[in-house]
Amino acid sequence: MRAVRYHEHGEPDVLGVEELDEPTPAAAEVLVEIRAASVNAVDAKFRAGTYGSVSLPAIPGGDAAGVVAAVGEGVEEFAVGDRVFAGGLGHDEGGTFAEYAAIPRMKVAHLPENISFEVGGAIPNVGVTAWTALVERAGLEPTERLLVHGGNGGVGHAAVQLGATMGADVIATVGSESVGERVRDLGASATVDYDSETLAGEIDDATDGEGVDVILDHRLDDYLGLDLTVAAQNGRVITITGGIPSVENPPLQHKELTIRGTAIANIPERRPILQRIARLIVRGDLAPVVAETYGFEDVGEAHRAVVEGGYVGKLIVRP
Template sequence: MKAVVITSPGGPDVLQLQQVNDPQIKDDEVLIKVAATAVNRADTNQRQGKYPPPKGASEHLGLECSGTIEAVGSRVSRWKIGDQVCALLSGGGYAEKVAVPAAQVFPVPDGISLTDAAAFPEVACTVWSTIFMTSRLSPGESLLVHGGSSGIGTFAIQIAKHLGIRVLITAGSEEKLAACRDLGADVCINYKSEDFVARVKEETDGKGVDVILDCLGASYFQRNLDSLNFDGRLFIIGLMGGAKAEMNLPTLFAKRLTVQAAGLRYRTPENKAAIVKEVEKNVWPAIAAGKVKPIVSKVFPFSVAAEAHKLIESSQHIGKILLVPS
């Protein structure tokens, strides 16, 4: 099969489409003929040599995909050859075929094209497992999402609004702010021209928000704590703003704050299976009802995967960037 290969750690141009061996499935896995995969920030870190795949996972990039099942393992009962699916991966999506545990596979949501379905697994599992399963974000509460126009952000806005949550976002351009507003965000803050802490306080009568979903890490850490309400929860899913931060500990005591952090890729298969089950139960009906839609910025062929990486690193996109076999 063909796959996008990292020829050496480095910039986008190290990505090359090459012939590689087909994956072999285990008894509890299915083989998917890939229709599309999505580009995630984690892929750019892996390309640079900073984010190795978990032990036993595919060495190729790609944390989600959509496609058609070509083979099933002996212990797989739910899925059959020919089923159209999408899946959460530990790697391997940038290839014509990928092996994936059957418990990490979703049916393609009703009303969604096979290509667009690749936009959902990673963002849905990330958002649901963090701010809903762990932080217990509930109807009537408020949520601040940094990077509201990203794949994670555009999904979080939609599912939170569907569940009766007030959503505030930050973004860096009027185009991105407008896109977030169109998706239902209640308050859109330009972090380049506004102090987001002051704006959050202004919009919440001085109280702050209940939950923050943050991809920046260190650069926003103390400001995030200052933006939380009593019993607020900060969930960190990325370190784009640095990995080391100082904090004012009394802030935690005074407002009974909780700081949480987690990734998705290195979770156990059992944990991923539990997340996938919850996402299918709670998110898939909202997608089928048209309450959550795929927001796709651009679709690239595998042969120009480097261009897709350049786009995501430029932060000029809104929503997801997809790749399809050349």
């Protein structure tokens, strides 16, 4: 099979296309013939060698949608020919930028007929992350105010839509007005420029001075101070990256704030969330956005693009 691989960490040009043996599914694994996969921000960090430990050579890619080609021992819920999507691979597992990938069964869910492979391949990692952060960690409630940093990003654009469909009032930060317009179309009631010198004041204005109940933060090092400033009483800050920078006089105590992390690596059983995500997509409450599609030869370009940003949604890779 053809696959993208890197043998050493480095710039995107370490990525090459190679001919490899098709993997054989082990017990409890599903062999998926990949039709579409997506680029996640973390893929570029794994490749660069700046995050986690990766055994080399490595195939990048953590999300996939495709068709079941074979099943390992003990897999009864999938049959050859089923349409499926799966997420969260790539960290020391066989990646998905390949014609086939063997994936643990609990990371795989059925993909309804009316969801395209591109959309199915775009959403797993970012959708599971947004779901876990908002539903399970934050306990977001209808009418609460939600701040999503980077509302156009992979996680951000899923969180904006999920928050809106949960009945929250969503405020998102973005890098430009043209992107902001598209994020408002996804369900944000207000967008603010993350480079604004009056960011905290603008967020406060968007809440009519009442503050934000839940904050989804993907750059805690940069924004924890702001988060604690704009948080309402009993606010919850959910972080998907970073350590905790020092903040002068954090109003943790008198506002009774919570800061909580979440990591998709801690969720081996992704199927129940993927099934809910599929239902949201079928209902029209979640519409993963495909910004660009790349072939295997252009994965380096896709890795550059994910770091550069400035688009809405996800970058897709197709064999």
